[in-house]
Amino acid sequence: MSELTPDLVRHLASLARIQVTDAEVDRFTEQLALIVDSVAIVNKAVEGDVPATSHPIPMENVFREDVVEPSLTQEQALSGAPDSAQGRFKVNAILDEE
């Protein structure tokens, strides 16, 4: 019934950068299939041309005065990082060796 398959769940998890175990894939596939089937009724609710609401109380062009305000120092910005070097966030290689 549902289009949620283990392969799709694995693919979605990889898009979301979450490593998943086989057991998790099985459990999530079953649970998410039920959830997706149940939320699909939103399609039945809407007839005709209804505008979408992205924001409950719409506001436009919200600006503040263009003045410099205090912000975090470099040290503060790096203080919570798992690793840093030379004033920068330090991470593993971006690209595979191949």
Add this chain to the structure above:
Amino acid sequence: MNEIIKKNASELVDLMASGELSATEITKAHLDRIAEINGTINSYLHVTSEAALAVAADVDRRRAAGEKLPLLAGVPIAVKDNLTTTDAPTTSGSKILEGWIPQYDATVVTKLRNELMPILGKTNLDEFAMGSSTEFSAFGPSRNPWDIERIPGGSGGGSSSAVASYSAPLAIGSDTGGSIRFPAAVTGTVGHKPTYGAISRYGLIALASSLDQIGPVSRNVLDAALLQDVIAGHDPHDSTSLPESLGSMAEAARNGSVKGMRFGVIKQLSGEGFQPGVKKRFDETLALLTANGAEIVEVDCPSFEYAIAAYYLILPAEASSNLAKFDSVRFGMRVNPGENATIERVMAATREAGFGPEVKRRIILGTYALSSGSYDKYYGAAQKVRTLIQRDFEAAFAKADVLISPTAPTTAFKFGEKVDDPLAMYLNDVATIPANLAGTPGIAIPNGLADEDGLPSGVQLLAPARADARLYKVAAALEALHEAGWGKRMMDFAPELKVGA
């Protein structure tokens, strides 16, 4: 039990003004209570005793010097752990943020500090506020003081249980689909979700940005109003912050009245199918209102039937985007799966280890709802439902001044009952979710005990956007009617909490 901790915030204000109690005595009494019961109730993930006592001492010193103090100066408060604090770890109930100390205070926290309110500590929640029971907290569930085998509601079960167990007179909550109101209902306390934008979200770790709203948690309506007056107001740091003031909530609460008010009973949330004791107390409340000069009308909100479905598309979609920032780079946990692992594998391993099951479920669901091919079918349709729900509210408020429903379908359930059944868990918020989708305010107050289990049930009042004051006015009046009928306060029904047994 030390009598100090049973006092409401407004009573503490008076006792400090008359010199009967000092802020230090009050703060110490609450810290003692926390030391006594937190091992059992687990309301607090982190207690900030020293900082709280320092603020209390400062208040006492200033008062002795004859300084004019802010109204709630010296009244201690608990803060939900998804608000950033520079002097305490902020985890949002997640392992991925364990030990993180933010570099800035949330605007709400700054306002509490400016008010000279001692912050007792940070309260527990379902991980990133995803849940209705605190069972999804990475740091263990909080317990319901009415029965420690039962959930205190969620996500704000730390705040609700702190207030209900007298380990704080006031607390801050956040409400994305009911996370203030559901915990209030099941712990016999008061919680208000203000109009979207009434309170700055700056420094609130976002779950779903278009639904999240910070609000007050307390044991009575006036206290909630006093607290909302402290934390409300425009903030240039939050672009969704309302520019205008919504007026004094405390003044509204002090002028409680239901006479001549039209209460709309929502056909779809009239209590049919709810736990019988919840429904019975609700019907009695309608009769009580009628007997006191209010008018009861029925309103039809057909799109509310789709509210949970729309919510569980919009929320995961926004959450999957908001939680992308937990990527092992700028803050929080990093798990390295191997010496030459690329950053992509580090991120995936970190998020696997750092996130719990409900967070993973919702991120994957949100990723699905936003993916090409399902965007229109799911996310797009859900946003249209949101419009229909707003229209239903508009039509309802043409016939009624406020809407009324049970806050939740049931009383507090037992641990483990729903934790493996996401759909059953999601139903707890059936009555609270519409207000988040529409951005309108909602207050939950106690509504007596259900006959079958003797546990608290709640009643919810809803008003149009920006009409928070109207809710405080009618909620204060209904609370007074209830207390007159019961001959005591709701919390006086609670059994004495036995700890360490």
